[in-house]
Amino acid sequence: MAAPKDPRPCSIADALAIVGEKYSLLVLREVCLGNGRFDQLVRNIGAPRDVLATRLRRLVDAGVLTKRAYSERPQRFEYRPTQAGLELEPVLMTLKEWGDRHLRDGTDLPMVVEHTCGNELIPVVTCRSCGAPVHHEDLTAHPQAEGWTVSGPTAA
């Protein structure tokens, strides 16, 4: 599904080629919650079974999920996130936070995630070097490879 001729080498595009197809991130949501069985996924995501089967294959191939038997005889499988899959959870949480704020009014959330610190998790994306929350106006893009041209306020 990678764009046939995306002229920009870009990790965002590459990441989306893996997890950007319909349902893929919802699969990840479910496996991170521990709901990794095929029928659970079908029910909880609402995806067609065949599409789901295709996605699962792709995510396993990409190293985001693993498929393991939780029972031989009868053979029964379960999908679980790999380390790489777990490391996508922050993306999910950030997306959830955006949705909570912009698509609901921030109250009456369908689901709350609690952090070990004892509080509700409200994810904040920060700069590793300085710790400050990331805002658009603090960023400057620096193309390192061919194919990049940027203009406007964020440009280098």
Place this chain on the structure above:
Amino acid sequence: MAAPKDPRPCSIADALAIVGEKYSLLVLREVCLGNGRFDQLVRNIGAPRDVLATRLRRLVDAGVLTKRAYSERPQRFEYRPTQAGLELEPVLMTLKEWGDRHLRDGTDLPMVVEHTCGNELIPVVTCRSCGAPVHHEDLTAHPQAEGWTVSGPTAA
């Protein structure tokens, strides 16, 4: 594109219904970089023009982008992120960081973003309450609405 019968009320699913279609997040990447004109988008994203036109309409309707004329006579338009759109940039940066680490080997990046602090931006998703980086094992899901059942290690 919302899943016809996603049984779970979920801000992740809702957010993906807005920005989860093919190319939508790449459009956002471009408009955040200041490349908001139709032909720039076509070139930089590599999307078919008709699909792009559809996405742009959708993103404008959803309040993530605005369309403004940067020239009357000849009428010429430009798409720009709204506040809500800009607030998706952290999601993009987090996704980029994941891609940089897992899809490239962390070196030789096609593009580097600099933070005002003077360093390369490496986004870290943290808990707003305690400031700690978010890891899977520190999270507990608490369903607040019908439709949720969780099992396994992350379950409540």
Place this chain on the structure above:
DNA sequence: TCCGTGAGTTGGAAAATCAAACCCTCCCCT
């Protein structure tokens, strides 16, 4: 033996994507 469950696969209609061509409005050049 018949029923149910889990984990998919198959078949065919409906929708979305793709690529290329086309259109319209304006501007500029001569």
Place this chain on the structure above:
DNA sequence: AGGGGAGGGTTTGATTTTCCAACTCACGGA
């Protein structure tokens, strides 16, 4: 006054995907 762009799309028709319901297969239990 005619011709040639450029920008911002729309149209057309072929190709892919999605969707959904039904089906399969392997077991285990009553």
